[in-house]
Amino acid sequence: MDTQYMQKKSLSAYAPASIGNVSLGFDLLGAALKPIDGSLLGDEVEVCQADSFSLQIKGRFADKLPADPASNIVTQCYHHYLSCLANKGIASDSLPAVAMTLHKHLPIGSGLGSSASSIVAAFHVLNQFYTALVGKKLFDDNELLLMMGELEGQISGSVHYDNVAPCFMGGLTLMAEHGAQVALPLPIFKHWYWVSCYSGISVSTAAARAILPKQVPMGTTIQFGRQLAVFIDALYRQDEKLAAAMMTDVVAEPYRKSLLPFFDESREFAIQNGALAFGISGSGPSVFAVCDSLEQAKVINQWLAENYIQNDTGFSHICQLDQQGAVVY
Numbered sequence: 635m636d637t638q639y640m641q642k643k644s645l646s647a648y649a650p651a652s653i654g655n656v657s658l659g660f661d662l663l664g665a666a667l668k669p670i671d672g673s674l675l676g677d678e679v680e681v682c683q684a685d686s687f688s689l690q691i692k693g694r695f696a697d698k699l700p701a702d703p704a705s706n707i708v709t710q711c712y713h714h715y716l717s718c719l720a721n722k723g724i725a726s727d728s729l730p731a732v733a734m735t736l737h738k739h740l741p742i743g744s745g746l747g748s749s750a751s752s753i754v755a756a757f758h759v760l761n762q763f764y765t766a767l768v769g770k771k772l773f774d775d776n777e778l779l780l781m782m783g784e785l786e787g788q789i790s791g792s793v794h795y796d797n798v799a800p801c802f803m804g805g806l807t808l809m810a811e812h813g814a815q816v817a818l819p820l821p822i823f824k825h826w827y828w829v830s831c832y833s834g835i836s837v838s839t840a841a842a843r844a845i846l847p848k849q850v851p852m853g854t855t856i857q858f859g860r861q862l863a864v865f866i867d868a869l870y871r872q873d874e875k876l877a878a879a880m881m882t883d884v885v886a887e888p889y890r891k892s893l894l895p896f897f898d899e900s901r902e903f904a905i906q907n908g909a910l911a912f913g914i915s916g917s918g919p920s921v922f923a924v925c926d927s928l929e930q931a932k933v934i935n936q937w938l939a940e941n942y943i944q945n946d947t948g949f950s951h952i953c954q955l956d957q958q959g960a961v962v963y
């Protein structure tokens with residue numbers, strides 16, 4: 635058995651917050667976030683061996699989740715993980731159960747990939763725990779990502795990987811969804827700062843998807859394809875001006891911004907104060923601004939904290955991309 639587990643008798647995983655879409659890649663691009671001041675911006679899930687399954691929910695946003703642990707996505711991750719093990723010929727009754735604890739640090743319906751963070755932490759720690767117990771690797775990263783996407787799809791109504799993939803892998807990821815290859819890591823601009831501001835209100839991902847038109851006009855489709863292709867090329871050539879110029883959302887933002895008070899004013903302030911790009915984080919209400927200077931990021935962070943935040947629940951952080959992704963400790 636894994637020595638780390640033997641020493642501690644429990645394992646924990648941390649999975650960072652993420653920006654879905656990154657404006658220009660609806661459902662196809664995602665970025666993991668790490669506040670530069672070292673604060674925690676992601677959920678943690680802990681497991682230890684037990685006679686029967688249980689889930690305890692703690693943390694700042696625990697009381698915003700359904701009181702019944704059975705409706706928590708972490709419980710569903712556990713059952714899904716066991717049924718995938720059964721498909722591999724490992725019966726659940728041949729294994730010990732676990733007591734799980736979710737430390738819910740991310741607000742729900744925030745646009746920070748809150749459910750994705752719980753899902754990624756849960757699958758990652760379960761896989762490490764049972765791998766240590768059984769003594770052989772049970773699922774590889776792509777198999778885990780497929781499970782994570784399926785569970786995320788149960789919440790939002792359709793499978794999309796743009797939160798779970800960056801959250802698990804770290805950095806900036808492009809969805810491939812081809813055969814076993816779910817997502818691809820992309821080059822990044824290491825000196826960019828990503829100001830991420832959560833307003834404090836909740837926007838359901840399913841509702842924010844429901845307001846989008848079911849079809850996209852030809853001109854918009856061509857612009858979407860051009861922007862995404864040019865952006866990826868610019869990343870590989872490290873042409874940051876061209877990359878930043880592609881970071882606009884022609885698919886979702888025109889419809890979703892009506893759900894976000896002070897969105898236009900915030901964009902105007904950010905761009906006038908040097909932001910390279912500004913957009914909705916995932917399905918909102920969080921927004922993000924990209925800056926190539928820490929001084930500009932500080933000015934924008936402070937303005938958003940004073941003007942975009944609507945109540946005591948909101949917060950704003952200057953981040954860089956979390957290149958590590960989910961970790962087990």
Ligand SMILES: Nc1ncnc2c1ncn2[C@@H]1O[C@H](COP(=O)(O)OP(=O)(O)OP(=O)(O)O)[C@@H](O)[C@H]1O
Binds near residue numbers: 699736797
């Ligand atoms: N561990 C969990 N974390 C977050 N949401 C959960 C969890 N367990 C169950 N839920 C439920 O899943 C739904 C999450 O909704 P939604 O997808 O809008 O939020 P989100 O994942 O927090 O959004 P976002 O990706 O924008 O941060 C809520 O109804 C919430 O009660």
Ligand SMILES: N[C@@H](CCO)C(=O)O
Binds near residue numbers: 660745796886917918
């Ligand atoms: N791509 C998803 C992300 C949700 O956080 C959406 O925009 O609906």
